[in-house]
Amino acid sequence: MTIKELFPLVLTDIALFTVEERQLKVLLVQRKDAPAAGQWALPGGILKPDIDRSLEDTATRVLRSKTGVAVPHLEQVATFSGPDRDPRGWSVSALYYALLPRDRIGAVTGDKTEAIAWCDAHKPGHRCAFDHALLLRTAVIRLQDKVARSALPLHLLASQFTLTDLQQACEAILGRELDKSVFRRRIKDDPALIPLAGEFLRGPQRPAQLYQARAGFTF
Amino acid sequence: MTIKELFPLVLTDIALFTVEERQLKVLLVQRKDAPAAGQWALPGGILKPDIDRSLEDTATRVLRSKTGVAVPHLEQVATFSGPDRDPRGWSVSALYYALLPRDRIGAVTGDKTEAIAWCDAHKPGHRCAFDHALLLRTAVIRLQDKVARSALPLHLLASQFTLTDLQQACEAILGRELDKSVFRRRIKDDPALIPLAGEFLRGPQRPAQLYQARAGFTF
DNA sequence: TCAATAGTGTCTCTTAGACAATATTGA
DNA sequence: TCAATATTGTCTAAGAGACACTATTGA
Numbered sequence: 001m002t003i004k005e006l007f008p009l010v011l012t013d014i015a016l017f018t019v020e021e022r023q024l025k026v027l028l029v030q031r032k033d034a035p036a037a038g039q040w041a042l043p044g045g046i047l048k049p050d051i052d053r054s055l056e057d058t059a060t061r062v063l064r065s066k067t068g069v070a071v072p073h074l075e076q077v078a079t080f081s082g083p084d085r086d087p088r089g090w091s092v093s094a095l096y097y098a099l100l101p102r103d104r105i106g107a108v109t110g111d112k113t114e115a116i117a118w119c120d121a122h123k124p125g126h127r128c129a130f131d132h133a134l135l136l137r138t139a140v141i142r143l144q145d146k147v148a149r150s151a152l153p154l155h156l157l158a159s160q161f162t163l164t165d166l167q168q169a170c171e172a173i174l175g176r177e178l179d180k181s182v183f184r185r186r187i188k189d190d191p192a193l194i195p196l197a198g199e200f201l202r203g204p205q206r207p208a209q210l211y212q213a214r215a216g217f218t219f
Numbered sequence: 220m221t222i223k224e225l226f227p228l229v230l231t232d233i234a235l236f237t238v239e240e241r242q243l244k245v246l247l248v249q250r251k252d253a254p255a256a257g258q259w260a261l262p263g264g265i266l267k268p269d270i271d272r273s274l275e276d277t278a279t280r281v282l283r284s285k286t287g288v289a290v291p292h293l294e295q296v297a298t299f300s301g302p303d304r305d306p307r308g309w310s311v312s313a314l315y316y317a318l319l320p321r322d323r324i325g326a327v328t329g330d331k332t333e334a335i336a337w338c339d340a341h342k343p344g345h346r347c348a349f350d351h352a353l354l355l356r357t358a359v360i361r362l363q364d365k366v367a368r369s370a371l372p373l374h375l376l377a378s379q380f381t382l383t384d385l386q387q388a389c390e391a392i393l394g395r396e397l398d399k400s401v402f403r404r405r406i407k408d409d410p411a412l413i414p415l416a417g418e419f420l421r422g423p424q425r426p427a428q429l430y431q432a433r434a435g436f437t438f
Numbered sequence: 439t440c441a442a443t444a445g446t447g448t449c450t451c452t453t454a455g456a457c458a459a460t461a462t463t464g465a
Numbered sequence: 466t467c468a469a470t471a472t473t474g475t476c477t478a479a480g481a482g483a484c485a486c487t488a489t490t491g492a
Binding site: 439440441442443444445446447448449450451452453454455456457458459460461462463464465 | 479
Binding site: 381382383399400403422423424425426427428 | 470472
């Protein structure tokens, strides 16, 4: 038996989410190399046992090399496996999702060889290579589940934000509108929300209180 | 570099749960071979790409070989990884949990070379090898989470069961008592529960209606 | 002033929790 | 009859949803 038949390929793929224009976006990369060259896929890469201390390390490293950014939140979703999902052979792929603050979208550069695109996470315009459409759906559902359970996706927001920003992020994730009153009632005693005394977002309407996430907040 | 340094070990471990004496139990095996020979651990084994069509297949195969039984429910929990968690080297371990109906506990035999034991899942008496104590805690939490969200662990019960059986299974999983009235109110319209007309469990008290799980029920 | 958005209040309905009451068996 | 467990009912409190109302700015 060849090495290929004895050892599976061990990969990590990442669904990198952000919120822009009230939409949940996910980063897709256009693959430069085989397999699936030219096709769009979630950013991903092969585990390097000599470098990585865990699969999460792999995800962090891959994300840094493909996007140039570090993310404030990274979480395992599930692991996909099988002989046919990658043309190179039997593969195991640990899927993670990551949250990118909206004010760092501009820092995402790509690695200069692969094109990148922010797509609607609920309905990406591109056909995904491999089984990445399934991976993306799974990641979205996991994220939705967490937000539906009252977790606050503060990592998606800029360092200062209004409650309306937060509500719109939740709406973008869940794909439906939320009632303002109900939303505020639910979060009003959350210790992760620190109102910034005297800091307001001004505009042609009543000023909105600015908040920041409590230090050490974890999604 | 050697093959060991280039390719991680890819494993599957399984937390096999059942309910006995109102307690949630998990199956541990006493390892016969190195590494950790003589120590107790969750049943697990190495992915065989030439045989398995997925990591779930690996779990099914390992469970069959180590216990002799097939299970009605198997579900992925999370994947653990790192260079130090297994003395053989860099390893990736996909953790699954499985539910065994109480009336099939007797069918679990072990593979004649390794001792097996049903332990309290919340507080197993044995010290676990590798990082399996963490794996077990993670699996228990996942199972609790699902039951707390009103999923009914019917796969743990015999083919016919009373609502009290079901409640006790939930209590064993959650590790706390539930209010009978609240519990029944919550499940009373669940389409998975089929009352068996005229079938009752009799004893020195009012007979209890017997139920069975709807065909095609999934946990 | 008005448009626009921030922020609050109120009513109803559903559900969870605690606990009591009733029902039906074997011994 | 009694002990034991099954099954149902009742009261209360908390929370969700819908929607109306008030507040405060820039233009």
